[in-house]
Amino acid sequence: MQRIPTTDNLIDIVDLSKSYRRGSTEVPIFDKLSLSIERGRFVALMGPSGSGKTTLLNMLAGIDRPNSGMLAVDGERIDSYSESGLTRWRAQTLGFIFQFYNLMPMLTAAQNVELPLLLHRMSAKERRRRVDTALDVVGLADRARHRPRELSGGQQQRVAIARALVADPKLILADEPTGDLDRPSANSVLEILRLLTDELGKTVVMVTHDPVAARAADVTLHLEKGCFVNEAIAA
Numbered sequence: 001m002q003r004i005p006t007t008d009n010l011i012d013i014v015d016l017s018k019s020y021r022r023g024s025t026e027v028p029i030f031d032k033l034s035l036s037i038e039r040g041r042f043v044a045l046m047g048p049s050g051s052g053k054t055t056l057l058n059m060l061a062g063i064d065r066p067n068s069g070m071l072a073v074d075g076e077r078i079d080s081y082s083e084s085g086l087t088r089w090r091a092q093t094l095g096f097i098f099q100f101y102n103l104m105p106m107l108t109a110a111q112n113v114e115l116p117l118l119l120h121r122m123s124a125k126e127r128r129r130r131v132d133t134a135l136d137v138v139g140l141a142d143r144a145r146h147r148p149r150e151l152s153g154g155q156q157q158r159v160a161i162a163r164a165l166v167a168d169p170k171l172i173l174a175d176e177p178t179g180d181l182d183r184p185s186a187n188s189v190l191e192i193l194r195l196l197t198d199e200l201g202k203t204v205v206m207v208t209h210d211p212v213a214a215r216a217a218d219v220t221l222h223l224e225k226g227c228f229v230n231e232a233i234a235a
C-alpha cells in the first residue's frame with residue numbers, strides 16, 4: 001500500500017488527468033486537476049452539465065480511474081489500487097448516496113441499511129446495534145420495518161443516508177441527493193448531511209445543481225469544462 005504523509009486533508013488530488021475514448025478520438029475531461037479537501041468538511045460540487053462532476057465523484061469512489069496523477073484519500077493512493085483492493089477500501093472508507101436512493105424494494109428499511117455490514121466480519125447483534133443507531137441518526141427508528149414503497153421520497157433518501165453511514169466510513173459521496181425531492185424533504189436531507197460533518201466528523205462531497213443545497217455546505221467548488229473556476233467558503 002502506497003501512503004502519502006498524513007495531513008489535515010482527507011482528499012488530495014494532484015495533477016489528475018482523465019479522458020474518455022469516443023470512437024477514434026480522445027475526449028479530455030480533466031487536464032492536471034489539483035484539489036485538497038480537509039477532513040470534516042461538507043463540500044458542494046457544482047457546474048454545468050458535462051463539466052465532469054460525476055466523473056470526479058466516481059474517481060473519488062474508485063469507480064472510475066484517472067489516466068494519470070495522484071488521488072489519495074486519507075493518505076491512501078487509491079489510484080494505484082487493484083480492483084479487489086478498491087472493493088476492500090470502499091467497504092471500509094466510503095458511503096455513497098444516489099439521486100434515486102437505490103434501495104432494494106423487497107427489503108425493509110433496516111435490511112437495506114444492514115447491507116454494507118454484510119461485507120464486514122460482525123455478529124448479528126452488532127449489526128443490529130449499528131442499524132438501529134444509523135436509523136436513529138436519520139430520524140427513522142420507527143420506520144425500520146417499512147419497505148421503500150411505504151416511505152416517502154425524503155424518507156427513502158434518509159434510509160439511503162443511514163445505509164451510507166452504517167459502516168462508519170470517513171468519506172460520504174452524494175450525487176445530487178436532493179435532486180428528486182421537494183424543498184422540505186431536501187432541507188431535511190441537507191440538515192442530516194450537515195450533522196454528519198458537524199457531529200460525526202465525516203467528510204461529505206455532494207454534487208448538486210441546487211444553489212440552496214450548495215449553501216448548506218462549507219465550501220462550494222465550481223467546475224467548468226474540467227477546471228475549478230472559483231472556490232467560495234460559506235459564511
Ligand SMILES: Nc1ncnc2c1ncn2[C@@H]1O[C@H](COP(=O)(O)OP(=O)(O)OP(=O)(O)O)[C@@H](O)[C@H]1O
Pocket residue numbers: 020021022029047048049050051052053054055056
Ligand atoms: N463512460 C464514459 N465514456 C465516454 N464519455 C463519458 C463517460 N462518462 C462521462 N463521459 C463524458 O464526460 C463528460 C463529463 O461527464 P460527467 O457525467 O462527469 O458530467 P457532469 O458534470 O456530472 O454532468 P451532469 O450534470 O449532466 O450529470 C461528458 O462530456 C460526458 O459525456
